[in-house]
Amino acid sequence: MKFRILLLFAVAFLLLTTTRLRVHAQSGKSAARPNIIFIFSDDHAYQAIGAYGNKFAKTPNIDRIAKEGALLNNNLVTNSICGPSRATLLTGKYSHTNGYKRNDRTRFDTNQTLFPETLRQSGYQTAWIGKMHLNSLPKGFDYWNILPGQGNYYNPDFISQPNDTTRYKGYVSDIITKFSTDWLDKRDNSKPFFLIVGHKATHREWLPDLQDLGAYDNVNFPLPSTFYDDYKGREAAKQQDMTIEKTMRLKQDLKVDADYDKDWTYNRFDPEQKKVFKAYYDKISKEPAEKKLTGKALTEWKYQRYLKDYLSTANSLDRNIGKLLDYLDKSGLAKNTVVIYASDQGFYMGEHGWFDKRFIYEESLKTPFVIRYPGVIKPGSKVDDLVLNIDWAPTVLNIAGVKIPSDIQGKSFFPLLNGTKATAKVPWRKEAYYHYYEFPEPHHVFPHFGIRTDRYKLAYFYNGADSWELYDLKTDPTEIANIYGSKGSEAITADLKVKLKQLMNQYQDKEALQILAGAKK
Incomplete structure (x- = not known):
């Protein structure tokens, strides 16, 4: 009798353990909390x-x-x-x-x-x-x-x-x-x-670690296809202040003739670190003058130095x-x-x-x-x-x-x-909602909200830019052709605007809903 009871307990325990293991396997969890x-x-x-x-x-x-x-x-x-x-x-x-x-x-x-x-x-x-x-x-x-x-x-x-x-x-x-x-x-x-x-x-x-200085100096990085983007049809992109050409600083960002004593970026070096770091960038600092770089040549040199650093x-x-x-x-x-x-x-x-x-x-x-x-x-x-x-x-x-x-x-x-x-x-979601706020400092990127699907992206820039942008990511993955308002885009635009408003309601973005209500058509 005792043996039967023990056997029943053993069978029950085995079934319970098997069930638990099956549940863990199905849920993707191990028995121990990871x-x-x-x-x-x-x-x-x-x-x-x-x-x-x-x-x-x-x-x-x-x-x-x-x-x-x-x-x-x-x-x-x-x-x-x-x-x-x-x-x-x-x-x-x-x-x-x-x-x-x-x-x-x-x-x-x-x-x-x-x-x-x-x-x-x-x-x-x-x-x-x-x-x-x-x-x-x-x-x-x-x-x-x-x-x-x-x-x-x-x-x-x-x-x-x-x-x-x-x-x-x-x-x-x-x-x-x-x-x-x-x-x-x-x-x-x-x-x-x-x-x-x-x-x-x-x-x-x-600022690279000392052991990594010059790690990519033998690489010539290809320019992105959109490097000389003219921002046609994209008012907010045209007015930003974040270009390698105009915004990136030679002294602070690229260490050309850096001020190692006064600039906070470099004032943490001890004498030994400073000696190694400065020796490397002193050589780099000579290049623009020695190569007489101006215009596009200087911009492309800045791009190369940016990626290397x-x-x-x-x-x-x-x-x-x-x-x-x-x-x-x-x-x-x-x-x-x-x-x-x-x-x-x-x-x-x-x-x-x-x-x-x-x-x-x-x-x-x-x-x-x-x-x-x-x-x-x-x-x-x-x-x-x-x-x-x-x-x-x-x-x-x-x-x-x-x-x-x-x-x-x-x-x-x-x-x-x-x-x-x-x-x-x-x-799983088919659309993603986005909202950016910081303006005008430090890079003059207009606040905007938008929606991204697997193929399309619709965005509205406000507080001065007041413009819509629409992209077909399948035919235009680099997002240089704003097709908002173009013939044939009416149906997808209307559909995306409906979904955009739905997402604003779903996530209770009341500020965005007010801006959307007064947005340009």
């Missing part, structure tokens, strides 16, 4: 990454994450600018909802729902290390050690708990990685962890991502740790003659996003669906098995990653 690391860079363009097709950039470690996991081809931001993008990461909300619309002196409201705090309340140990750039100290983290404001590339200050500022010798990417691995060494091993690693690179003014700065970013991946391998954490790499928005690498971001155009609208989850995400996966940065927070919560707060505006795209979308027929 650790999650979110590596977040600044201004790193997707088109400056090998996995996204760049043949010159040396990004083997970002490429490795993509190869061992998934790459998002259409990861879009909702407001292409640094601080607001970080606020969106933390809240899963649009800028008009989380209250952080511009890069200004606004203090980010940390009293609203922040997904790291939700993770913390569910049993995760949380940390933010590196750049935050939100005019507020972190909240919802067990540990934090952040750069003040934009931070410095060399010998940077860090603010740590409770509010102590300390200067550290070295290059910022290396220091951020060391702080990250030190925290991982000392964390509470009884809890899963969530760590944001916020890198300063590749933010302007692009930018990609050299990115070398250290990628190398330090590699150090973190190696740490996970050696510590045995890799098998149950989700690794995400993303940037706060896209960036122009000379397209349209520009650097910087802000516009709804593809290069600044799209941002890189690669994710690795061993045993769950199939290596080499590609996702073409329209994913927004409001979706990052709910996706991380979903992966962690944590209930998503009702005030988050995004939705989890985990079903797009783990294969359950096809079996469960999960609906």
